Amino acid sequence: MITVQADVAIIGAGFGGSLTALLVERIGLKPVLIEQGSHPRFAIGESSTPLADLTLRALAENYDLPRLVPLTRYGSWRRTYPDVMRGLKRGFSYFHHQAGEPFVPCADHANELLVAASPDDEHADTHWLRADVDHFFVREVQAAGIDYFDRTTLEDVATGAGARAAGSTGFAGGLTRSAGWRLSGRRDGEAIEVTAEFVIDASGAGRVLERCLGIANDVSDIKTNSRTIYSHFRGVRRWQDVYEQAGGRSADHPYDCDAAALHHVFDGGWMWLLRFDDDLVSAGWVLDRARFPLDESMPPEREWASWLERFPSIAAQFERAEPVRPFDRTDRLQRCAAQIVGENWAMLPHTAGFLDPLHSSGIALTLSGIERIIAALEAGSSRAERLAAYQESLRREIAVMDQIIHGCYQCFDRFELMTSFAMYYFAGAHSSEHRRLDGRHQVADGFLMAHDALYREAVGTAYEKVCQIVQSRDLLSSSAADFSRDVAESIVAYNQVGLCDPDKCNMYPYV
Numbered sequence: 146m147i148t149v150q151a152d153v154a155i156i157g158a159g160f161g162g163s164l165t166a167l168l169v170e171r172i173g174l175k176p177v178l179i180e181q182g183s184h185p186r187f188a189i190g191e192s193s194t195p196l197a198d199l200t201l202r203a204l205a206e207n208y209d210l211p212r213l214v215p216l217t218r219y220g221s222w223r224r225t226y227p228d229v230m231r232g233l234k235r236g237f238s239y240f241h242h243q244a245g246e247p248f249v250p251c252a253d254h255a256n257e258l259l260v261a262a263s264p265d266d267e268h269a270d271t272h273w274l275r276a277d278v279d280h281f282f283v284r285e286v287q288a289a290g291i292d293y294f295d296r297t298t299l300e301d302v303a304t305g306a307g308a309r310a311a312g313s314t315g316f317a318g319g320l321t322r323s324a325g326w327r328l329s330g331r332r333d334g335e336a337i338e339v340t341a342e343f344v345i346d347a348s349g350a351g352r353v354l355e356r357c358l359g360i361a362n363d364v365s366d367i368k369t370n371s372r373t374i375y376s377h378f379r380g381v382r383r384w385q386d387v388y389e390q391a392g393g394r395s396a397d398h399p400y401d402c403d404a405a406a407l408h409h410v411f412d413g414g415w416m417w418l419l420r421f422d423d424d425l426v427s428a429g430w431v432l433d434r435a436r437f438p439l440d441e442s443m444p445p446e447r448e449w450a451s452w453l454e455r456f457p458s459i460a461a462q463f464e465r466a467e468p469v470r471p472f473d474r475t476d477r478l479q480r481c482a483a484q485i486v487g488e489n490w491a492m493l494p495h496t497a498g499f500l501d502p503l504h505s506s507g508i509a510l511t512l513s514g515i516e517r518i519i520a521a522l523e524a525g526s527s528r529a530e531r532l533a534a535y536q537e538s539l540r541r542e543i544a545v546m547d548q549i550i551h552g553c554y555q556c557f558d559r560f561e562l563m564t565s566f567a568m569y570y571f572a573g574a575h576s577s578e579h580r581r582l583d584g585r586h587q588v589a590d591g592f593l594m595a596h597d598a599l600y601r602e603a604v605g606t607a608y609e610k611v612c613q614i615v616q617s618r619d620l621l622s623s624s625a626a627d628f629s630r631d632v633a634e635s636i637v638a639y640n641q642v643g644l645c646d647p648d649k650c651n652m653y654p655y656v
């Protein structure tokens with residue numbers, strides 16, 4: 146039997162769990178990392194953002210993990226870790242499609258939105274090929290001498306007096322009062338028992354603690370209602386080629402529109418495309434479940450093809466494409482744990498909940514959650530307070546992102562509204578980046594500008610307004626123009642980069 150005693154047991158070795166293990170070790174506690182699978186393995190959730198990069202850099206610098214710093218920029222990543230596959234991400238590209246019709250570029254770019262996120266390739270963000278990146282992180286864990294058990298099936302996760310971690314090193318400053326945990330299971334058939342003072346659930350959709358502690362999955366307040374079907378592909382044409390063939394002027398684009406999180410949006414859903422440096426492409430349809438419920442009787446391959454048949458220009462992009470792995474297909478993506486932290490446990494953000502990949506917020510949110518949980522573990526006697534604050538702020542962040550994402554779904558087919566409404570995301574993200582860069586960011590502020598009551602109010606008001614316009618079927622272009630002006634006014638305090646400028650014709654260069 147394998148027996149391990151630790152201060153902090155981390156369940157799940159995605160990049161989130163592995164990074165958490167590295168940081169726990171850096172703050173002088175003894176971590177153990179437990180993973181049900183083994184690396185390298187496929188994982189979805191690949192497009193990083195400036196906020197993610199800045200957060201990862203802050204963690205690497207503040208906790209002396211210099212080997213992680215090169216991952217925070219495309220140029221340094223490519224030079225330092227050429228074998229860890231990544232893709233170039235210069236910004237966020239959106240193109241609006243009508244079912245049954247080819248994409249027709251407009252001279253004024255009315256059916257496009259491009260928002261640059263970096264000045265050049267060297268300083269750009271990245272798409273993370275998660276098989277490689279997560280493997281890299283777990284190798285760092287092993288190199289740090291941290292106990293790591295992969296291929297481990299947890300059968301019982303218990304907390305209580307009998308589960309106290311007798312041989313743990315003990316937390317500094319008031320962290321030893323908890324009852325302790327005993328995690329037992331099997332690793333390749335051999336029994337394993339881990340005792341720890343604190344558990345961090347990094348199992349993502351595995352939701353280990355939610356299940357063990359009987360915590361409800363409460364999506365009653367969540368408005369976004371989507372499902373997805375996705376795979377990785379070879380042979381996907383560059384959208385820029387299809388776009389130019391259709392008469393589009395890519396010279397007006399502030400960056401190569403394929404070197405981006407490329408979104409094809411349409412009434413009732415959207416598609417993501419993320420291109421890696423070896424021309425592998427991650428692509429997935431994300432669909433409004435109310436409009437397009439999952440039909441289990443239709444094989445995923447058939448469903449994939451049926452969506453391509455609806456959108457001729459996207460079909461042209463995929464005409465020679467082949468999936469390199471079976472399709473993954475989900476029913477409702479949204480989940481939200483009713484409790485996120487306890488006296489001696491915490492969930493990482495992707496374990497606590499998930500909304501939708503629109504605007505690529507997951508990696509940044511995960512990193513920001515890790516930053517807050519580690520700060521709480523370091524906080525000694527105010528740990529409980531810090532954990533409670535993390536729970537509260539994460540709930541606010543989920544609520545704000547839900548309004549932003551659901552609001553965008555509402556106006557996918559009123560693209561002129563979407564190009565305005567989406568500015569709340571970009572203004573929030575840019576403001577958070579600026580606060581990090583000029584030293585105003587506090588760890589407790591968390592993700593986006595959700596800590597800021599005025600920002601939350603502005604998003605909430607605009608969300609209600611956009612739903613109203615769409616529901617009233619008000620097709621007047623004057624209402625879109627009024628809405629756009631309202632958005633511009635309400636984000637003034639968060640708009641350091643010239644968003645909402647009609648003269649830019651939806652083409653936003655990096656500022």
Ligand SMILES: Cc1cc2nc3c(=O)[nH]c(=O)nc-3n(C[C@H](O)[C@H](O)[C@H](O)COP(=O)(O)OP(=O)(O)OC[C@H]3O[C@@H](n4cnc5c(N)ncnc54)[C@H](O)[C@@H]3O)c2cc1C
Nearest residue numbers: 157159160161181190191192348349351495502505507508
């Ligand atoms: C369809 C989709 C698309 C997304 N796209 C993006 C995007 O473009 N950009 C972005 O920023 N974010 C995106 N996300 C979110 C992103 O995937 C998450 O933020 C990220 O994966 C969080 O990393 P993690 O390590 O916390 O969790 P995960 O990546 O979910 O890792 C969890 C780990 O726990 C392990 N595990 C599960 N159960 C158990 C168990 N019982 N015992 C032990 N181990 C267990 C799993 O094997 C896995 O290794 C997307 C998410 C989805 C669902």
